[in-house]
Amino acid sequence: MIMELTIRELLNQSIRYLKNHGVENNAVLDAQLILSHILNVDRLYLTLHRDKRLEEDTINQYNKLLKLRAEGMPLQYITETQEFMSLPFKVTPDVLIPRGDTEILVEYIVDQCKDIEDKKHVYIMDIGAGSGCITVSLAYYIKNSRLWAVDVSSKALKISRYNARLNGVDNKISFIQHDILEGFPEDKIEGLLDIVVSNPPYIPSKVIDSLQKEVKDYEPHLALDGGEDGLKFYRKIIAEAYKYLKPEGLLAFEVGHDQSSSVAKIMEQNGSYNSIEIIRDLAGINRVVTAKRI
Numbered sequence: 001m002i003m004e005l006t007i008r009e010l011l012n013q014s015i016r017y018l019k020n021h022g023v024e025n026n027a028v029l030d031a032q033l034i035l036s037h038i039l040n041v042d043r044l045y046l047t048l049h050r051d052k053r054l055e056e057d058t059i060n061q062y063n064k065l066l067k068l069r070a071e072g073m074p075l076q077y078i079t080e081t082q083e084f085m086s087l088p089f090k091v092t093p094d095v096l097i098p099r100g101d102t103e104i105l106v107e108y109i110v111d112q113c114k115d116i117e118d119k120k121h122v123y124i125m126d127i128g129a130g131s132g133c134i135t136v137s138l139a140y141y142i143k144n145s146r147l148w149a150v151d152v153s154s155k156a157l158k159i160s161r162y163n164a165r166l167n168g169v170d171n172k173i174s175f176i177q178h179d180i181l182e183g184f185p186e187d188k189i190e191g192l193l194d195i196v197v198s199n200p201p202y203i204p205s206k207v208i209d210s211l212q213k214e215v216k217d218y219e220p221h222l223a224l225d226g227g228e229d230g231l232k233f234y235r236k237i238i239a240e241a242y243k244y245l246k247p248e249g250l251l252a253f254e255v256g257h258d259q260s261s262s263v264a265k266i267m268e269q270n271g272s273y274n275s276i277e278i279i280r281d282l283a284g285i286n287r288v289v290t291a292k293r294i
Contacts, residue, residue: 005053038062074097074218089131108279128223129151129156131156147173148173196241196250204228251292253288267289273291274292
């Protein structure tokens with residue numbers, strides 16, 4: 001016997017299933033987005049065609065993905081999509097899911113670049129590029145930008161390259177596989193960069209197992225683990241970045257909710273930076289720390 005359900009019937013059944021498995025707050029939206037993904041339609045289509053009957057193969061595909069969501073897999077990994085800075089990005093478990101907090105960092109840099117866009121090029125390096133959300137967004141919104149995307153993970157860089165092509169900026173970006181803890185990549189860039197930006201791993205190692213299930217069980221620990229106190233990448237980048245920045249070049253970080261004063265202190269103690277600034281996100285949390293090379 002062939003099982004068929006209407007879109008309305010399938011969604012109602014799926015919403016109950018998700019709620020029974022602890023996906024309480026977003027059950028309706030998640031069920032809709034997963035079905036939209038399977039059918040390759042928008043959510044409005046589901047409303048306008050609620051009485052359309054779906055074939056068994058489609059229902060089976062949908063139920064497989066629904067089960068993953070019920071088990072805790074983030075929706076973005078299921079649909080392999082996440083919007084960031086009004087741009088589309090592909091995401092997989094090889095990269096962190098782009099978050100709205102990081103848009104504060106990107107918006108700040110775009111705003112700062114208004115003063116230097118009359119130059120032939122604005123040279124930017126993104127350390128720990130991951131999905132490429134920062135690199136690609138900066139390439140898209142800063143007209144004269146030329147960027148280097150650095151990540152230790154070849155799998156992450158593959159996703160970054162895809163997202164650069166997806167958004168039409170791959171000709172502006174060089175992708176470099178490199179471990180920043182071993183120093184900056186040797187690419188004849190000393191004294192060349194206008195901006196070094198990073199949203200590095202900043203979760204203290206001992207805290208990772210206490211994070212919510214969607215993060216600790218599915219997002220890559222390589223992109224989360226910031227060492228014993230969460231600050232090891234900040235120390236390394238701050239210690240090295242000034243050699244690669246032009247005078248007055250900008251160093252800009254996203255930081256954890258309680259790390260801004262510690263990162264600012266590391267910058268101050270280094271002695272190669274001034275004009276240290278801490279910027280709050282929309283929730284009032286200190287989210288971005290910046291400084292300029294002396």
